[in-house]
Amino acid sequence: MTMINIAVIGCGSIAKHRHLPEYAQNEHVNIVAVCDIVETRVKTMAEQYGAKSYTDYTELLAQEQVDAVSVCLPNALHAPVSIAALDAGAHVLCEKPMATSKEEADQMIEAAKRNGKKLMIGHNQRFVPSHEKAKQLIASGEAGKIYSFRTAFGHGGPEAWSADGAESWFFRKKDAFIGAMGDLGVHKADLLRYILGEEFVDVAGFIANNAKENITVDDNAVCILRSESGVIGTLAASWAYKPQEDNSTIIYGEKATLRLEDDPEHSLIVQYATGEVVKYQLGKIQSNEEGGQSNSHVIDHFIEAIVTDTEPLINGEEGKRSLEIILAAIQSEDNRQMTTVVK
Missing domain, CATH: 3.30.360.10 (Dihydrodipicolinate Reductase; domain 2)
Structure with missing residues (x-):
């Protein structure tokens, strides 16, 4: 079975309630690293999912061999962190909105193309x-x-x-x-x-x-x-x-x-x-x-696109x-x- 090593950058509510638990439920995923500038927050998530914790995403990308990254950060950081992850050789699932400008969105799309990696935007x-x-x-x-x-x-x-x-x-x-x-x-x-x-x-x-x-x-x-x-x-x-x-x-x-x-x-x-x-x-x-949809299907779709080498439904162009x-x-x-x- 193909296994995908995942890192989640940003451990706020969307990561805590959607990305991390849904990755944990996917049989193709190993959660290897999590990152957040709030040390207590990231350590809690690291302990819960058996992952290594980082407070600096550049350090994570330099030290960990990850296949894919979820970017769950403030909107202004979506583009720079996604581009850094793509350039580090990882597929990227970025939360919405994908960027703060058309220019940033174009840069993200270009980074995915030049690295031959998948870019998906989390429009659930x-x-x-x-x-x-x-x-x-x-x-x-x-x-x-x-x-x-x-x-x-x-x-x-x-x-x-x-x-x-x-x-x-x-x-x-x-x-x-x-x-x-x-x-x-x-x-x-x-x-x-x-x-x-x-x-x-x-x-x-x-x-x-x-x-x-x-x-x-x-x-x-x-x-x-x-x-x-x-x-x-x-x-x-x-x-x-x-x-x-x-x-x-x-x-x-x-x-x-x-x-x-x-x-x-x-x-x-x-x-x-x-x-x-x-x-x-x-x-x-x-x-x-209370009582909302239990699985967003975003994570499963992202992983399926990687495993089967198919284009995600909401790729960079769609997000833009x-x-x-x-x-x-x-x-x-x-x-x-x-x-x-x-x-």
Whole structure:
């Protein structure tokens, strides 16, 4: 059996609750090293998973022979650390958003190409069963021509689950680059591209900090998107949805309306123009709340791509296209006008 030696750089909440336990459950994985600047945090994870601990990622990459690396760091570090890992000969799974600029994203993609390594971005919403089913229904023509959509991803904010609580890097622009739009909005931008099977060409963004005090990033954002075929809709991202999170998407088509994660019991409800209603129970979406999806499938997909030498579903190019939507939203807010996504 092929075994993959894994290092996880960054031991905050996403590593603790997703990457490390899911690597540990994968039969092809050896977790050999973990890294975090907080020594007590990294030692706890190292002991739990029988790995070596580091507080300097450059030291880890120099001393350990790893096949692949998860980059679970503040957004501003995604590009430099991913590039360093790729140049060290490791495949990379990087958390989203993949970078803070198109230029950084291009540098990551180039690093993967010149080293012959895989680069995957952790957009987990593509693997949610209701989302996969909706994509199939749309591609088959079941919903007819798609006219519009509305999608939202919001919760009370990262202070409830981030490793550093209210002091989290998520709230600092120099570390995070962008707030709720980078944390949540980019997930939905990627999801809509995937489900609709086309790109967005125009973006109007309204991005604000109007809910939380003493932070330097946005906590509420609403975007209007238009696809290349003319589908229009709204995307909302928020750290001010209380008491429960909203992770829903509704797609309006000629023959049917698809309601994804919009009902507590049925993960997908298809309301046909004929009056027929079909309800699917496909399992829970990944969530920070109790009872959420237990496995993101991101880790298993990444490892499978390495073992079988296939291209990951969300490679660097895919991650960059989703990043470009939130970059266009920022530009739209700054310029107070609609932004065209450059292809």
